Amino acid sequence: MKTFDNAMVSSHLNHVRIVMVNTTLPANIGSALRAMKTMGLSKLVLVAPKTYPHPDIDALAAGATDLIEQIEIVETLEQAIADCHLVFGTSARSRTIPWPLLDVRPASEKALQAVVQQQQEVAIIFGREDRGLTNEELALANYHVTIPVNTEYGVLNVAQAIQIICYELRMATLAYEQQDDNDAQSMPVNNQIDMHWDEPLVTQEQMQQFYPHLEKMLEEIEFLDLNNPRLLPLRLRRLFGRIQLDRMEYNLLRGIFTRVQALSQGKWKKSTDKEDQPHV
Amino acid sequence: MKTFDNAMVSSHLNHVRIVMVNTTLPANIGSALRAMKTMGLSKLVLVAPKTYPHPDIDALAAGATDLIEQIEIVETLEQAIADCHLVFGTSARSRTIPWPLLDVRPASEKALQAVVQQQQEVAIIFGREDRGLTNEELALANYHVTIPVNTEYGVLNVAQAIQIICYELRMATLAYEQQDDNDAQSMPVNNQIDMHWDEPLVTQEQMQQFYPHLEKMLEEIEFLDLNNPRLLPLRLRRLFGRIQLDRMEYNLLRGIFTRVQALSQGKWKKSTDKEDQPHV
Structure with a gap:
């Protein structure tokens, strides 16, 4: 059996939040906490839960009182993930537009790597009991x-899915x-490229101004x-999201x-001197 | 995403039985079946269940009627594992007598290996809700x-533990x-990002026209x-390269x-009709 330090495990996993969207059954919230x-x-964030608070939550989360007290309630999914760098959306079925898709095991490894190597905040989003996440919500991931x-x-119900992802x-x-x-043996972590950024990654909140x-x-x-955008906005989110x-x-x-906007509006014209090149 | 053959998976996992000893709550049997x-x-074997049959079993195992019909009820644990070659006993705590102990992942790999390489019958035994398996029962594993x-x-409750072991x-x-x-390539299977693309990825050769x-x-x-590009070309390659x-x-x-080039060169101007939107 592995020996491990529970405090050390928690210090990493505190940076991975579970987000439940429009949850109907309080029992599922309680089971998730457990x-x-x-x-x-x-860290559990509830986006517009249907029923909260409720005694079933406390009953099923018996002994997890500290987690109940830390629950965050927000109105929109955007608020729930505003300060996150890396967002995973859970999806049982293939959707209309393809998206980078990971099985739960490599996804968990990726999440952990983001936390420990780059101090990222990570969110895993779970949808409604009856119909999961909408395509719009999935596009935020x-x-x-x-x-x-x-x-x-x-498929698994939402509490079962949360249990397996938390386990992984x-x-x-x-x-x-x-x-x-x-470390002495200096083994590669999952054969993945360790990226060292000279700049911090932007948050989801900033990306919501970008799109x-x-x-x-x-x-x-x-x-x-914009009146008939077809799939273009979704494609752009998929592209820059990954x-x-x-x-x-x-x-x-x-x-x-x-610059392109200024050009299009006639507010900017080519100059002969190149003084205005941005410093990058 | 991996493609797999459900029939093939079942043909192996039919040789791994779940054994529940003296289960009190019918809901746990239903959840186990699910x-x-x-x-x-x-294959589920119940050793002297406290309550059987019970409507909660059918309710929680909705859609798993075929498994309910195959349930085997026996009086003793010895009967439940009589024809098995390899037996695992689940244990939350360290016991008075030391025993070969495996984490659930290597245990599952060992179980599967026994089935596919040596046609063994495997049992995983789960104990009572309140006090697990006795030392005598654990000694049968x-x-x-x-x-x-x-x-x-x-600890996990028995239904949660069964779920994680079945998942592994x-x-x-x-x-x-x-x-x-x-087999020919003998490649490692883990940690790959599986993306479902509707379109093929472009080649490096095409990217050399892109930049x-x-x-x-x-x-x-x-x-x-271009005479004094600073780090910009490099940054763009890093960005689009990943x-x-x-x-x-x-x-x-x-x-x-x-389009931006045409705009810049005055070769393209805004129109009032939107006929020329590209089809994406």
């Missing part, structure tokens, strides 16, 4: 994550710490008709959008 | 298996089958001075560059 606490997670179950039978997050954390212990700016610019050059922009890249791209 | 069916297991949870908080058994089966598929086009466009809007564009995204972005 699963989280058992595996060492602590960098990655979609799925649990490979027997598709002929059906714990396993990824334990594996990371074991690897850390074996409207990009769309406005594209509308001005008539590349996008990059995780850093601050300098973000400023660079928004600078380009602004 | 967890088993979701993950592709089919070849190995003890444990789920590495937050020991400061407590399924994962072990899928990994085995993938390995089997890739000059992007730079030319940025030069035309005086965002980049996206891995698919063909449609690639064409979309190059279309935008071309």
Whole structure:
């Protein structure tokens, strides 16, 4: 059996929040808290829960009182993930538009890596009991994550799905710490490239200003008709969602959008001197 | 996402039975059946259940009627495992006598290996809700298996433990089958990002046309001075290099560059009709 330090596990998993959207049954919230606490997670965010508070939550989360007190209630999914860098949306079925999709195990490893190597805040989003997340909600995620179950039978309920993801997050954390212990051997972590950023990554909140700016610019050059956008906005979210922009890249791209807008509006014209090149 | 053959998974997992000893709550039996069916297991043996049958079993195992019909009821644990070759006893705490102890993941891999390589029959035994398995019952097992949870908080209930073990058994089966598929190449199967793209990813060769086009466009809007580019070209390569564009995204972005160039060169002006929006 592995020996491990529960405090160390929690210090990592405190940066991974579980987000439940429009949950109907209080029992599922209670079960989620219990699963989280058992595996060492602590932060639950509820987006517009149907019933809250409710005695079933306390009953099923018996012994997880500290987690109940830390629950955050928000009105929109955007608020729930505003300060997050990396967002996973859970999805049982294939959707109309494809998205980077990870099984729960590699997704958990990726989440843990983001926390320990880059101090990122991570969110895992779970949808309604009856119909999961909408396509619009799923488009807010960098990655979609799925649990490979027997598709002929059906899907896990939300509490079961949370339990398995929390379990995999714990396993990824334990594996990371074991690897850390074996540092002398300098083993590669999951064969993934360790990216060292010179700039901090932007948050989801900043990205929610990025997309409207990009769309406005594209509308001005008539590349996008906001009254009939087709799949273009979704494609752009998928594209930039999987990059995780850093601050300098973000400023660079928004600078380009602004320049194109000025050009389109006739407010900016080519100069002969190049004094105004931005310093990047 | 991995593709897999549910029938093939079940043909292996039919040889792994779940054994529940002296279960008190029918709801736990129902939940166990649901967890088993979701993950592709089919054989449940109940040793002297306190309450059986009961409507809660059918309610919680909704859709798993075939598994209910296959339930075997026996009087003693010895009967339940009589024809098994390999037996795992689940144990939350360390017991008075030491025993070979495995975490749930390696235990599941071992179980699967026994089934596929040596046609063994395997049993995983779960104890009573309140006090688990007795030392005498645990002594009937070849190995003890444990789920590495937050020991400061407590343990999983029996239905949750069954769910996680069934999940790990399924994962072990899928990994085995993938390995089997890739036998010639003998590639490791984990940690790969599986993306469902509707479009093929572009090649590096195409990207070598992409960057000059992007730079030319940025030069035309005086965002980049090719005589003194500083770090900008490098930043753009790092940014788009980690996206891995698919063909449609690639064409979309190059279309935008071309539009901005035409705008900059005065070759394109805003129209009033929106007929020319590209079809994306």
